[in-house]
Amino acid sequence: MYAQQVESTGSQPKSLNKMNPKERAFQERIDRGERIEPKDWMPEGYRKTLVRQMGQHAHSEIVGQLPEGNWIGRAPTLERKAILLAKVQDEAGHGLYLYSAAETLGKSRDDMTKELLSGRAKYSSIFNYPTLNWADMGAVGWLVDGAAIMNQVPLQRTSYGPYARAMVRICKEESFHQRQGFDIMMKMSFGSKEQKAMAQDSLNRFWYPSLMMFGPSDSESVHSAQSMAWKIKINFNDELRQKFVNQTAPQAKYLGLKIPDENLKWNKKTEQYDFSEPDWKEFFEVISGNGPCNIERLAARNKAWDDGEWFREGLMANASKQSKAMNAKD
Amino acid sequence: MSIESPLWEVFIRGQHGTAHRHVGSLHASDAETAMNNARDVYTRRNEGLSIWVVPSNQIIASSPSQKGSMFDPSQGKIYRHPSFYDIPKVVKKI
Ligand SMILES: [Fe+2]
Numbered sequence A: 001m002y003a004q005q006v007e008s009t010g011s012q013p014k015s016l017n018k019m020n021p022k023e024r025a026f027q028e029r030i031d032r033g034e035r036i037e038p039k040d041w042m043p044e045g046y047r048k049t050l051v052r053q054m055g056q057h058a059h060s061e062i063v064g065q066l067p068e069g070n071w072i073g074r075a076p077t078l079e080r081k082a083i084l085l086a087k088v089q090d091e092a093g094h095g096l097y098l099y100s101a102a103e104t105l106g107k108s109r110d111d112m113t114k115e116l117l118s119g120r121a122k123y124s125s126i127f128n129y130p131t132l133n134w135a136d137m138g139a140v141g142w143l144v145d146g147a148a149i150m151n152q153v154p155l156q157r158t159s160y161g162p163y164a165r166a167m168v169r170i171c172k173e174e175s176f177h178q179r180q181g182f183d184i185m186m187k188m189s190f191g192s193k194e195q196k197a198m199a200q201d202s203l204n205r206f207w208y209p210s211l212m213m214f215g216p217s218d219s220e221s222v223h224s225a226q227s228m229a230w231k232i233k234i235n236f237n238d239e240l241r242q243k244f245v246n247q248t249a250p251q252a253k254y255l256g257l258k259i260p261d262e263n264l265k266w267n268k269k270t271e272q273y274d275f276s277e278p279d280w281k282e283f284f285e286v287i288s289g290n291g292p293c294n295i296e297r298l299a300a301r302n303k304a305w306d307d308g309e310w311f312r313e314g315l316m317a318n319a320s321k322q323s324k325a326m327n328a329k330d
Numbered sequence B: 001m002s003i004e005s006p007l008w009e010v011f012i013r014g015q016h017g018t019a020h021r022h023v024g025s026l027h028a029s030d031a032e033t034a035m036n037n038a039r040d041v042y043t044r045r046n047e048g049l050s051i052w053v054v055p056s057n058q059i060i061a062s063s064p065s066q067k068g069s070m071f072d073p074s075q076g077k078i079y080r081h082p083s084f085y086d087i088p089k090v091v092k093k094i
């Protein structure tokens, strides 16, 4: 999802009787639904996997500002502009909450930033697609934030306290994101012929990338099995993807838009929608750096970081000058 | 009285999963004493799973006289709330 490629320890979770007493006590706390807090003992693998996951999640929030930021200056009305600005501002906040949660595990913010800027850290594949027309602001809110919510709601119950609490805050804020997106989609779909065509075009482009957000099927993955035993992952990817399709298909129908999938239909037996898988080859290309906008996104983050350097240094220099002056007075 | 011992703010995590909450303050000569006193004063009935003590003078508080300029700007931004958007009832799960 926002963390689509979290590698856990790479081995099957140990059974309780194979664990040493510390590991066992830890696992039993998790099984009882207790939260793990920063100062508690934890297995190294738990710490590492969480840092990676929260880092990917945080980077996704930050890079995720770019496709929408692209339209702030060109929003069709002042109201839409204020709304979009508020949404992008929220995403910056989400990045902050998550970076802070990761910092409680001893990972420094600068380290995480370096990993993002160098391209070593991953972020969600979805943000490597371009936003080409105004309806994309609708589709992003409706589909991308919609998919994010699907994943983030269960994470409010994740075993790591600071992560879970960050998720509670984030989920409270996401609902506005999805609704403002759907509101744009309504305006466009029920507007002129041209507007409706823009909405359809946007759905066509964002549908499969949104399905990819949940990550490839992982019911066989050892990484996921360990993460689920640790409750830092709550659902299988396919489970959430199916839920997303079930919830979104009727919404598209309401808008009078066609989801670009000939195989999409209600299955009376399973009481779910049947649907086509996205092109996973494309997903692996995008996640490994070869999507339509990967280079542009990283360049934008690097430029922002480099352009801000003189300012960050100036602030620190000023602060140390002030504290010297204070000490001299004392 | 010669030197007054410093003031500390006390935060307690009452339940698994919740954040630390401010419960009050106390005087103590150093951090360790502050921690012990916090335990004695604020968790006598098993109210705590974890305690933070913070020197009061390290807390930067917003000033009540600036309440307007601090918080008014967000008041006009009603579009930050989901209820600002009219989505018909027939559209589910949004
Ligand atoms: Fe998001």
Ligand SMILES: [Fe+2]
Residues within 6 Å of the ligand: A061, A090, A091, A094, A170
């Ligand atoms: Fe977000």
Ligand SMILES: [Fe+2]
Residues within 6 Å of the ligand: A091, A145, A148, A174, A177
């Ligand atoms: Fe969002």
